[in-house]
Amino acid sequence: MTEISVAEAKTRLTGLIHRVEGGEVVHLTRHGKSVAVLxxxxxxxxxxxxxxxxxxxxxxxxxxxxxxFDWPDLTPQEVDGWRDPSPGRVVDWTD
Incomplete structure (x- = not known):
């Protein structure tokens, strides 16, 4: 098991990744406490x-x-009946 500070890991990241790819586990520490694992x-x-x-x-x-739950058997005509057929509101685009 390897322990290394986060600050040092920043500068040695590529090397650490190669070690991890080789099967090693690296513990990252901050102020002496383990905070993450590579x-x-x-x-x-x-x-x-x-x-x-x-x-x-x-x-x-x-x-x-x-x-x-049961899915209702609806026809397209039933669904169309749910819609409000009235025209939409009038919008004044001159402003």
């Missing part, structure tokens, strides 16, 4: 195997299959 992406992924997130549409499809 580790390889593969080590991080091994710690969090469930962190792969589905795409947006996959998440929506999954949510729809798990939804516990």
């Amino acid at each position: 580790m390889s992406e593969s080590d991080y992924a091994a710690m969090h195997p469930d962190r792969t997130r589905p795409g947006l549409w996959d998440a929506i499809a999954d949510w729809r299959t798990q939804a516990a």
Whole structure:
């Protein structure tokens, strides 16, 4: 285990990343207290195997299959009936 101050890590970041890619774990300290850890992406992924997130549409499809409520069977004519057919307000654009 390697400990290094945040200030020193700023100047040695490239070297630290190479060490981390080699499997080493680096603890960053501030005023002698550990505040962060540098580790390889593969080590991080091994710690969090469930962190792969589905795409947006996959998440929506999954949510729809798990939804516990009935979707109403509506026709386009029913939906059109919800709209107010009156014209919109008059806007004066001369100002």
